[in-house]
Amino acid sequence: MKKLINNPEYVVEEMIDGYVKAHSSYVKRLEGNDRALVTSKETKEGKVGILIGGGSGHEPAFMGYVGAGMADGVAIGNIFASPPPAPILEVTKAIDKGAGVVYLYGNYAGDVMNFGMAADLAAMEDIQVEMVLATDDVASAPKEEKDKRRGIAGEFLVYKMAGAAADFGYDLKEVARVARKANENTRSMGVGLSSCSLPQTGEPSFILGDDEMEVGLGHHGEPGIRKAPVDKADNVVDELLDNILGDMEINKGDDVVVLVNGLGSTPLMELYIMFRRVDEVLKEKGINIYRSYVGEYITSLEMGGASITVTKVDDEMKKMVDHPVDCPMFVQR
Amino acid sequence: MKKLINNPEYVVEEMIDGYVKAHSSYVKRLEGNDRALVTSKETKEGKVGILIGGGSGHEPAFMGYVGAGMADGVAIGNIFASPPPAPILEVTKAIDKGAGVVYLYGNYAGDVMNFGMAADLAAMEDIQVEMVLATDDVASAPKEEKDKRRGIAGEFLVYKMAGAAADFGYDLKEVARVARKANENTRSMGVGLSSCSLPQTGEPSFILGDDEMEVGLGHHGEPGIRKAPVDKADNVVDELLDNILGDMEINKGDDVVVLVNGLGSTPLMELYIMFRRVDEVLKEKGINIYRSYVGEYITSLEMGGASITVTKVDDEMKKMVDHPVDCPMFVQR
Known part of the structure; x- marks a missing residue:
């Protein structure tokens, strides 16, 4: 299929370059990690951080949802591939304002592994993390096994509601509760x-x-x-x-x-x-x-x-x- | 090519149906004309009306741009075909608040004819109309003949600026001036x-x-x-x-x-x-x-x-x- 790209190996980097240039008042790259973006408007002290992420190729997800009322940062993987723990951890450290960070991502093996590892690493730096997986795709597993289902577009509504809860000043457990409630419904x-x-x-x-x-x-x-x-x-x-x-x-x-x-x-x-x-x-x-x-x-x-x-x-x-x-x-x- | 549609003859009607249902707080159909949409929030008395339109198939243009700060109404044609004068006239009458209406559309023969006829009919009802054609596509005619060029995506910026001018309370000639200036640049x-x-x-x-x-x-x-x-x-x-x-x-x-x-x-x-x-x-x-x-x-x-x-x-x-x-x-x- 025909594509308007340069080198296929650099599509993700070039996309992020363009994105950050187009929206510099909203997002910035973290120094030292090209795949870690955070809001340009400093996250408020005491606000729970919202971290989203996943593979590239799903745009406007996930980086398009970093901003007021949604996420504070995003970790970006290769196309259709989970981000490794490093950018997740970097974003976590940047957006933790003492109230902890909620990770929101889809239920895919790679994401589960990498976000989990990042959460362990964050714990070693005394940052509290809650993880909420989106499992909205009814076609991917039977009703009795909702926790085995994939996350698809319904993830957007989980971000929307969790982002609002964090903005309203809910604490870590409460933001995670709202996110889980969103996913469960x-x-x-x-x-x-x-x-x-x-x-x-x-x-x-x-x-x-x-x-x-x-x-x-x-x-x-x-x-x-x-x-x-x-x-x-x-x-x-x-x-x-x-x-x-x-x-x-x-x-x-x-x-x-x-x-x-x-x-x-x-x-x-x-x-x-x-x-x-x-x-x-x-x-x-x-x-x-x-x-x-x-x-x-x-x-x-x-x-x-x-x-x-x-x-x-x-x-x-x-x-x-x-x-x-x-x-x-x-x-x- | 595969499409998620019902009867190909009714795609425009069904799209508008869905659109109006999804966005009833923003837009409504005019009674008696299924292809004429206006803002649900009454246009202010004395504000110049902004009317946009053209063929379907260009979504989010044109109907997606009816709302605060952009257009007051839209006339919708068949796929890639100009709307006839009737819906243009109906929208004109609905959004004229005594200050006249500016028509913004692309430079295509069918649109030029139909918007022109609608403007003549509006004049017979004592509604002042100014028309501004988008001619931004440099590939479609030489520089010396800018007025023969097609309108393409640059039209969006003409709507943006003209809509703002109308919102700021500029009068009919001034809104048209801003729109022309936008197109010229x-x-x-x-x-x-x-x-x-x-x-x-x-x-x-x-x-x-x-x-x-x-x-x-x-x-x-x-x-x-x-x-x-x-x-x-x-x-x-x-x-x-x-x-x-x-x-x-x-x-x-x-x-x-x-x-x-x-x-x-x-x-x-x-x-x-x-x-x-x-x-x-x-x-x-x-x-x-x-x-x-x-x-x-x-x-x-x-x-x-x-x-x-x-x-x-x-x-x-x-x-x-x-x-x-x-x-x-x-x-x-």
């Missing part, structure tokens, strides 16, 4: 239409037929639950929502936040056509959409497809969702 | 890597070889100035900037706004790699980037590629660029 499921390719190889990372879609596909091309000819958007939405809602305790009158997330090359037009059906189905069920997000929040390079996320929200979570955010790639007034 | 040029396809046909709207790019390609697949094997991002940026800067009166010490715009399927990673080079080149030339925008601002469905826009700004224009915006698809604090 969040379910996502996606559909893939076409693959992306890694800059190093230029080859598609999975293969679908010309008329084929894959329901339940993961953010790195992990296999879904079935392949089938591309169906009408309404039918696809119905299938995703059936799986999502069937996995939650949700009743008439409940409030939810909805995220329709594009994976990379799927036009906004299609995402809004999907949202239209989500709205119809939820209305039929008497479920109230408290707030909605439609767009590209966590992508997979130029992958084609989308995911739907539903988060059941109570009053505390609504307050977190409504809190303003000012990040380079996400602003909410 | 704006130059863009793009590169295409892969085609999009119309939902009705599913066929690519132009053909490029597996390793080919088209420099100067238009937003609807209009031919560019040359086809060539895909080059390194830095070389592509250098060529685009050579054409852009060579077309402007720009000197060391000048301030510019830069927009690196993705056409649809090009990942943010590549846009930031491009921005990195833009920053380098401008720094070498002693030109100061006052503000930058990197992302998808005016797309062409899932087209692959990007454009660069440079706008030379004076103090008045900086004030306009800095003015906050709150739209569903663009927020600036």
